[in-house]
Amino acid sequence: MKILLIEDDLDLGNGVRIALTDQGMDVVWTRQMSAAWHQLTQQPCDLVLLDLGLPDGDGLQLLARLRREHGSLPVLILSARDALQDRLNGLDSGADDYLVKPFELAELLSRIRALARRSYGFDGELLSLRGLQLHMPTRRVSVEGQPVELTVSEYELLRLLMMRAGRIVTRRTLEEQVLPGGPGNASNALDVHMANLRRKIGDGWVRTVRGVGYVIDQETR
Structure with a gap:
């Protein structure tokens, strides 16, 4: 935090x-x-x-x-x-x-x-939101009780979005805090990692705010 x-x-x-x-x-x-x-x-x-x-x-x-x-x-x-x-x-x-x-x-x-x-929804170890859980000490992630295997970058992106649930996190912030190379990474690494994260945790979690960044809503839209 x-x-x-x-x-x-x-x-x-x-x-x-x-x-x-x-x-x-x-x-x-x-x-x-x-x-x-x-x-x-x-x-x-x-x-x-x-x-x-x-x-x-x-x-x-x-x-x-x-x-x-x-x-x-x-x-x-x-x-x-x-x-x-x-x-x-x-x-x-x-x-x-x-x-x-x-x-x-x-x-x-x-x-x-x-x-x-x-x-x-953070108790010092566990982030929990609408059936999505992230346990920080073990870096374990689950969706509706089912474990999800994430890479280090995918885990850090999810952690940052969950910590700021309900608030838009800009692309620049995600790139600076999670990805090597920082803003403007020519390989579009953020888009690749975000697509993989969404595929693994399923639809309805990460919402794109076009031209700004991403958000995990606290309630289902």
Whole structure:
């Protein structure tokens, strides 16, 4: 799971980054709103941890923009603002959860896992969606209980799409994060791997968004 951590406190940010990385999460840490937004435009993430008191503005401003342009992206606020009205403002502004500083890292990890389950059906090991299951520790994939053998590239494409179920993943992102050679690979490797993946898992899973990328819908269309 790829997490964008937006936190200006050096000690806290570094502690959270290390703790999440130790749990196998991919963490990108930024300390300003502007840097966070630049990161989001360059590479999608699966979940945002958002501080509110940032050097270049209030995190609620960034939250509002996230909801306008990345509507379903899960956001967990981390803030020292502990008044009831602050928490209500954060949740009413579109945050999925709110954790008051200081907090125990164990509680943060628990809340991240709970948010991932609600958003993606992800329990830390198993991704499950409409009968399609991907078990990360063993890299096993099954459709309606039947095992499916995938290559490394096919597995990584499916994992990325399932982690972001309901959201379009661009061709560029898939090429950069999964395939050697990066964007514009002259051999059209992405098209070949995607065709093989679809053949193996069956119809009705991966939908093409013409000119943009691919998506696995959370519900049958």
